[in-house]
Amino acid sequence: MRRRYERMKVISKELSEEAFKAYAGKRDYKRAIQCYTLLATSMGVPEDTAKFAKNMLARLNKKLEDNL
Numbered sequence: 390m391r392r393r394y395e396r397m398k399v400i401s402k403e404l405s406e407e408a409f410k411a412y413a414g415k416r417d418y419k420r421a422i423q424c425y426t427l428l429a430t431s432m433g434v435p436e437d438t439a440k441f442a443k444n445m446l447a448r449l450n451k452k453l454e455d456n457l
Contacts, residue, residue: 394433401438404428408442412449422449 408424411417428434428442 397433398435401428401434405438405441408445412445418449418453422446425449 404424405428408421408428411424412421425442425446429439429446431439434442
């Protein structure tokens, strides 16, 4: 069980980094939304990562609303 938690923690961190690179670097908002949605809604994701993903989704939503 501990190995599963550690693996999920590493995978969540990598996905979070990919989402942030898509958001900040490439400006690929569609990919960032996909990654952050997966992190925010999946079970087993560490709580701090899930909260960060929810905050980033709110930030992306605001940014997209401002651009329309």
